[in-house]
Amino acid sequence: MLDNKILIGTWAWGTGSNGSSMVFGKKQDKSVLEETFNTAYDLGFKRWDTAAVYGMGSCEKLLGSLIKDLGDIYISTKYMPGKKYKGGELKASFEASMERLGIKSADLFWIHVPHNLTENIKEAIPLMKDGRIKSLGISNVSLDHIKEAQSLLKENGLELGAVQNHFSLLRNDQQKIIDHCNENGMTYYAYMVLEQGALSGHYSADDHFPFFSMRNFAFPKSKFRKIEGLLNTIKEISGKYDIDPSQVAVLWVLGKGAVPIVGLTKPRHAQTLKEALDIRLTDEEMNRLETEAAATGIRQQGIWEPQ
Numbered sequence: 001m002l003d004n005k006i007l008i009g010t011w012a013w014g015t016g017s018n019g020s021s022m023v024f025g026k027k028q029d030k031s032v033l034e035e036t037f038n039t040a041y042d043l044g045f046k047r048w049d050t051a052a053v054y055g056m057g058s059c060e061k062l063l064g065s066l067i068k069d070l071g072d073i074y075i076s077t078k079y080m081p082g083k084k085y086k087g088g089e090l091k092a093s094f095e096a097s098m099e100r101l102g103i104k105s106a107d108l109f110w111i112h113v114p115h116n117l118t119e120n121i122k123e124a125i126p127l128m129k130d131g132r133i134k135s136l137g138i139s140n141v142s143l144d145h146i147k148e149a150q151s152l153l154k155e156n157g158l159e160l161g162a163v164q165n166h167f168s169l170l171r172n173d174q175q176k177i178i179d180h181c182n183e184n185g186m187t188y189y190a191y192m193v194l195e196q197g198a199l200s201g202h203y204s205a206d207d208h209f210p211f212f213s214m215r216n217f218a219f220p221k222s223k224f225r226k227i228e229g230l231l232n233t234i235k236e237i238s239g240k241y242d243i244d245p246s247q248v249a250v251l252w253v254l255g256k257g258a259v260p261i262v263g264l265t266k267p268r269h270a271q272t273l274k275e276a277l278d279i280r281l282t283d284e285e286m287n288r289l290e291t292e293a294a295a296t297g298i299r300q301q302g303i304w305e306p307q
Helices: 020-024 030-043 058-067 089-101 117-129 143-155 175-183 214-218 221-226 228-241 246-255 267-276 283-295
Strands: 007-009 047-049 074-079 108-111 136-139 162-166 187-191 259-263
Touching (some): 030 267, 058 074, 058 089, 074 089, 089 117, 108 117, 108 162, 117 143, 162 175, 175 187, 221 228, 228 246, 228 283, 246 259, 246 267, 246 283
Parallel strands (some): 007 259, 047 074, 074 108, 136 162, 162 187, 187 259
8 A cells, every 4th residue: 555655745835935946946847847747646746745835835825726626635744843932833733734735634634844833733732632632643753752752642541653753874873763763663764875966876976966055065976975885785786676776765765664755856867666555675775775875974964854
């Protein structure tokens, strides 16, 4: 079942501040994104992830226009708390997200970063109890944050539903958290599994990211030179299975017991993803990838991540 394996990400869909041009260096064509959604939906991808800060609401609006009248779509979206807690902000953000998406409840609602985590969870509890938040998740968190959230929710007769952290071949430090989630009935979602394209096999030091983009700042040419061995291994494994190189890092994440969040911006991306999902990497292939990744000496981290 595709629904159990993948969450489709839309970070690259938004416009304006924190949107596709600023982060990825490419302006997306709305008609192509619409075609991408329809292709993915027809292929069985019905779980979609977005956030209020992706294009500062523009992503939610676009996704909302596409899911209208579709009753079998699962929606995940997020609230970005400020460093100083202000009562009522989480609820206001939730309600604004629901309006942009054109829905009344969120299948999964995230606290995007753990600022004032206790206070924000307490504010989310009434929304959980009245059914508007069907499941609560926390993102960019440590194991201590997770246990704190679990304890607080348990006191109120509720459970934490999910964790979403940065996890990839170049950020392979999450196994304890993944295991804790799987042992406690929570889903661990991995974001940036392709490191914004660096692990897709379609870029290199010579064929690089757009200069004016956040991903170019985060992954300059010097880093691409360090991952040449890893990229070669990725391409070798993709050739064995006759799949697109971009899917190898996705399959590695699945092999580690996590659910990848995979961004799609073109119809063919949905097709290449579908074609790869029945493949399971061997233990030897998993180990080779991890060995090559460790040899790069890179631990990739977003500027928004608290740790």
